[in-house]
Amino acid sequence: MSGVSQTVEQPESFVFTDETMAKAKEVLAKYPEDRKESAVMPLLDLAQRQHNGWLPIAAMDYVAGICEMAPIKVYEVASFYTMYNRTPVGENHVQICTNISCWLKGSDKIVDAAKEVLGVGFGQTTEDNKFTLSEVECLGACVNAPMMQINDDFYEDLDSSSTKAIFEALKKGEQPKTGPQGDRVGCQPAGGLTSLKEQANA
Amino acid sequence: MPKLTIDGNEIEVEAGYSVLQACEAAGIEVPRFCYHERLSISGNCRMCLVEMERAPKLIASCSMPVGDGMVIHTKTDKVVEARASVMEFLLINHPLDCPICDQGGECDLQDQAVAYGLGTSRFTEHKRSVQDKGDYGPIVKTEMTRCIHCTRCIRFTHQVTGTAELGGIGRGDHMEVSTYVGKAINSELSGNLVDLCPVGALTSKPFAFSARSWELKPTESIDVFDAVGSNIRIDTRGGEVMRILPRLNEDVNGEWIGDKTRYAMDGLKRQRLDKPYVRRDGKLVPVSWDEAFNTIADKLKGMDGKKIGAIAGDQADCESMIVLKDLMASLGSTNVDCRQDGSKVDAGVRAGYTFNSTIAGIDEADAILLIGTNLRWEAPVVNARIRERYYRGGLKVAVIGEALDLSYPYEHLGTSPGDFKKITGGKDDFSKTLKAAKKPMVIVGAGALARADGADVLGGVRKIAESRGMVKEGWNGFNVLHTAASRVGGLDLGVVPGNNGKDVQGILEGAASGDIEAVYLLGADEIDTAKLDKTFVIYQGSHGDAGAACADVVLPGTAYTEKSGTYVNTEGRVQRGLRAAFPRGEAKEDWAIIRALSDALGKSLPYSSLGDVRNRMSEVNPIFNDYDGLQAAEWSDFGGTGEPSSEALVSPIENYYMTDPISRVSQTMAECTEAFINPEQQKTGTNG
Ligand code: SF4
Ligand code: FES
Ligand code: FES
Numbered sequence: 001m002s003g004v005s006q007t008v009e010q011p012e013s014f015v016f017t018d019e020t021m022a023k024a025k026e027v028l029a030k031y032p033e034d035r036k037e038s039a040v041m042p043l044l045d046l047a048q049r050q051h052n053g054w055l056p057i058a059a060m061d062y063v064a065g066i067c068e069m070a071p072i073k074v075y076e077v078a079s080f081y082t083m084y085n086r087t088p089v090g091e092n093h094v095q096i097c098t099n100i101s102c103w104l105k106g107s108d109k110i111v112d113a114a115k116e117v118l119g120v121g122f123g124q125t126t127e128d129n130k131f132t133l134s135e136v137e138c139l140g141a142c143v144n145a146p147m148m149q150i151n152d153d154f155y156e157d158l159d160s161s162s163t164k165a166i167f168e169a170l171k172k173g174e175q176p177k178t179g180p181q182g183d184r185v186g187c188q189p190a191g192g193l194t195s196l197k198e199q200a201n202a
Numbered sequence: 203m204p205k206l207t208i209d210g211n212e213i214e215v216e217a218g219y220s221v222l223q224a225c226e227a228a229g230i231e232v233p234r235f236c237y238h239e240r241l242s243i244s245g246n247c248r249m250c251l252v253e254m255e256r257a258p259k260l261i262a263s264c265s266m267p268v269g270d271g272m273v274i275h276t277k278t279d280k281v282v283e284a285r286a287s288v289m290e291f292l293l294i295n296h297p298l299d300c301p302i303c304d305q306g307g308e309c310d311l312q313d314q315a316v317a318y319g320l321g322t323s324r325f326t327e328h329k330r331s332v333q334d335k336g337d338y339g340p341i342v343k344t345e346m347t348r349c350i351h352c353t354r355c356i357r358f359t360h361q362v363t364g365t366a367e368l369g370g371i372g373r374g375d376h377m378e379v380s381t382y383v384g385k386a387i388n389s390e391l392s393g394n395l396v397d398l399c400p401v402g403a404l405t406s407k408p409f410a411f412s413a414r415s416w417e418l419k420p421t422e423s424i425d426v427f428d429a430v431g432s433n434i435r436i437d438t439r440g441g442e443v444m445r446i447l448p449r450l451n452e453d454v455n456g457e458w459i460g461d462k463t464r465y466a467m468d469g470l471k472r473q474r475l476d477k478p479y480v481r482r483d484g485k486l487v488p489v490s491w492d493e494a495f496n497t498i499a500d501k502l503k504g505m506d507g508k509k510i511g512a513i514a515g516d517q518a519d520c521e522s523m524i525v526l527k528d529l530m531a532s533l534g535s536t537n538v539d540c541r542q543d544g545s546k547v548d549a550g551v552r553a554g555y556t557f558n559s560t561i562a563g564i565d566e567a568d569a570i571l572l573i574g575t576n577l578r579w580e581a582p583v584v585n586a587r588i589r590e591r592y593y594r595g596g597l598k599v600a601v602i603g604e605a606l607d608l609s610y611p612y613e614h615l616g617t618s619p620g621d622f623k624k625i626t627g628g629k630d631d632f633s634k635t636l637k638a639a640k641k642p643m644v645i646v647g648a649g650a651l652a653r654a655d656g657a658d659v660l661g662g663v664r665k666i667a668e669s670r671g672m673v674k675e676g677w678n679g680f681n682v683l684h685t686a687a688s689r690v691g692g693l694d695l696g697v698v699p700g701n702n703g704k705d706v707q708g709i710l711e712g713a714a715s716g717d718i719e720a721v722y723l724l725g726a727d728e729i730d731t732a733k734l735d736k737t738f739v740i741y742q743g744s745h746g747d748a749g750a751a752c753a754d755v756v757l758p759g760t761a762y763t764e765k766s767g768t769y770v771n772t773e774g775r776v777q778r779g780l781r782a783a784f785p786r787g788e789a790k791e792d793w794a795i796i797r798a799l800s801d802a803l804g805k806s807l808p809y810s811s812l813g814d815v816r817n818r819m820s821e822v823n824p825i826f827n828d829y830d831g832l833q834a835a836e837w838s839d840f841g842g843t844g845e846p847s848s849e850a851l852v853s854p855i856e857n858y859y860m861t862d863p864i865s866r867v868s869q870t871m872a873e874c875t876e877a878f879i880n881p882e883q884q885k886t887g888t889n890g
Contacts, residue, residue, distance in 0.1 A: 057382075057383060070360070072367060072369035075382040
């Protein structure tokens with residue numbers, strides 16, 4: 001989601017709700033008074049969460065005000081990281097990794113499955129506004145490749161059918177199982193532990 | 203000092219130099235794109251790679267500090283190959299559209315591609331292209347597909363102007379330099395972006411497609427739109443001024459100039475006075491020089507000198523001012539004044555009307571008090587210098603006057619001369635800061651001295667300087683910032699009322715009351731011309747502005763680009779500009795007009811050449827012997843001793859882009875006013 005997108009309709013103004021503001025204050029408290037810029041990333045995240053998963057210009061300007069930095073510097077940050085959305089996204093933001101490990105392990109099939117079930121391509125949102133599909137770079141879960149992230153959750157060890165099942169569940173409003181879709185535990189070897197099987201007696 | 207070996211030669215350079223600077227000191231050229239002397243080092247273009255012995259790979263010389271015993275090679279195969287490769291990468295996404303690019307002929311990318319590139323490309327894939335997003339305003343034209351991401355422009359708006367409009371949006375292959383929200387670059391220094399950009403991504407909008415760099419003839423000159431005396435280069439083609447660029451002078455403007463300096467020049471083509479005129483039946487009709495002179499002679503002959511006054515305007519050159527003064531003296535008049543704005547500066551004490559710390563002195567200052575000046579508009583390059591000094595750390599700034607956005611933080615101590623007490627009282631924090639500072643400065647604006655109580659304001663500022671220990675051995679922290687290019691020169695030449703003479707106000711009031719019957723305006727337009735209704739007015743100047751409108755005789759003079767002239771800047775630096783273009787129509791150089799008029803008046807002045815006039819200037823004041831030099835002025839008593847009123851201090855400039863007859867008719871300046879000044883005034887409701 002890079003490049004400049006000014007075609008979306010932008011809200012006139014943006015302010016933190018009391019609840020978000022309380023969280024923002026916690027974040028700001030971690031940094032020295034004169035280094036408020038340091039808080040820009042978590043504050044953008046809070047803003048995005050408050051604003052249905054995307055950051056309008058008004059929100060970036062608002063954060064710039066809080067962090068006492070030039071608005072352009074906030075735009076730079078927000079446009080650098082793919083985790084910040086500068087255009088509206090659906091209820092479920094589906095981010096499929098197509099980077100090298102996932103691609104070697106078949107991310108193409110995951111992409112096909114997603115496109116088939118959702119009926120949209122990358123950068124598009126379903127008509128019911130339930131899903132937005134995005135292509136992303138490595139999300140750091142290569143060990144359980146291929147994978148995708150939907151909102152805050154990772155879904156790993158995907159194949160075509162498990163991917164479809166996840167979408168079907170979400171469509172029905174159910175919460176599918178997160179993490180590895182097979183029987184792998186966390187990021188342990190797929191067939192169970194092969195070493196370090198028991199706790200060493202310290 | 204570290205010693206290093208570059209291409210087999212040993213060289214010793216100052217510690218803290220980068221390898222690139224050391225190479226330059228050794229006279230070795232290192233290609234570069236992102237590195238710029240006046241901006242922070244970003245090290246992202248990789249064009250400056252050189253080989254360093256015992257380093258595993260090539261180093262970016264711009265960002266590698268020198269070390270003792272370093273051995274650097276800049277001409278090895280490895281380096282040559284690396285430069286060619288970097289060049290190849292840079293050109294991958296470049297459109298290679300030099301034939302239709304304004305930068306062609308003076309483009310770093312073009313030059314370095316020829317010098318260091320391969321001459322061919324192996325890239326057969328898609329080139330990315332970048333859509334221009336929004337408009338950067340009336341001055342900077344964009345073609346962002348040509349951008350090589352050196353980030354110079356980004357650093358400039360963050361570090362020099364402080365307006366922080368530009369940034370790098372997106373990442374990797376999608377990165378684009380942009381304002382993101384499509385806003386214009388709102389800075390008085392924005393034209394410098396055009397010089398800064400090493401490629402044709404940012405070019406000059408007013409100059410677009412009007413000439414190729416190799417068709418232009420450069421002439422060295424001095425700017426007259428403020429009192430800084432920025433060093434400029436006037437590029438002409440076939441006698442027409444095509445553009446104005448800065449010339450490097452570390453002591454004055456560095457390598458920046460303000461936008462008015464650069465772009466008001468299109469005003470040189472409009473509303474020009476190119477023939478003499480005489481008013482007949484209420485209308486100005488064109489006449490010959492002889493007729494114009496005879497009309498003047500008929501009127502002035504036999505008139506009591508005391509009834510004649512002369513006012514020199516803000517862009518007058520020293521040559522014409524001294525000749526005018528001599529003419530007035532020969533007519534028996536002492537009513538001459540170069541202080542069109544009514545400034546109360548005292549021509550007797552040079553230290554009392556100059557910028558004694560020097561502009562370069564700002565680099566050493568550790569506390570600065572600004573009084574009644576909107577520095578950003580009155581002298582943008584000086585303001586940028588303070589900003590640069592501020593962000594190097596260790597400088598405190600305070601303001602007495604309007605609380606304006608100067609692009610750096612300051613403490614606002616008050617709005618009127620009544621607040622001087624806070625400083626002289628010694629109790630205020632900033633007062634202590636000044637006292638403790640090693641090199642404290644006070645800068646008082648021209649507007650503060652042009653008030654009715656200007657003399658007392660001047661005296662008050664002198665007291666501040668003296669009481670805070672600003673004037674000492676080797677340092678003088680008292681500074682007047684003038685806004686008029688002619689002012690210091692005029693004061694140096696004594697173009698002020700002589701014995702029983704009338705100053706500008708005296709002349710104008712005398713004209714209204716009938717005590718003054720004839721007034722000679724040498725390019726003086728920013729005066730209350732309504733007072734001249736009943737007076738015989740001779741206007742000599744380049745543009746049909748307020749002065750010409752009320753004149754009975756108009757003598758067509760020259761603009762600064764059309765004459766060789768001497769100007770003394772606010773520091774007291776005597777500088778000379780050369781003629782770049784010819785006078786318009788029948789117009790003549792200004793000193794020569796007055797000289798010719800003296801014949802018609804039967805008072806022939808003994809000058810037959812510019813050299814004679816300059817000798818006369820040196821005779822009046824020996825500082826005119828010393829071009830480009832700067833002499834410390836002697837400190838003594840000046841200014842009034844009374845209590846200045848507590849009326850708020852305001853800057854004399856209401857609109858940076860329009861301050862004089864040239865900029866008032868400039869199309870570009872009108873567009874800038876439309877883009878930057880009008881919206882502000884509507885916002886604050888100060889319009890009309
Ligand atoms: S626009 Fe010019 S100065 Fe700015 S980053 Fe691009 S090439 Fe550099
Ligand atoms: S490559 Fe897909 S998570 Fe790393
Ligand atoms: S000049 Fe050194 S990296 Fe650009």
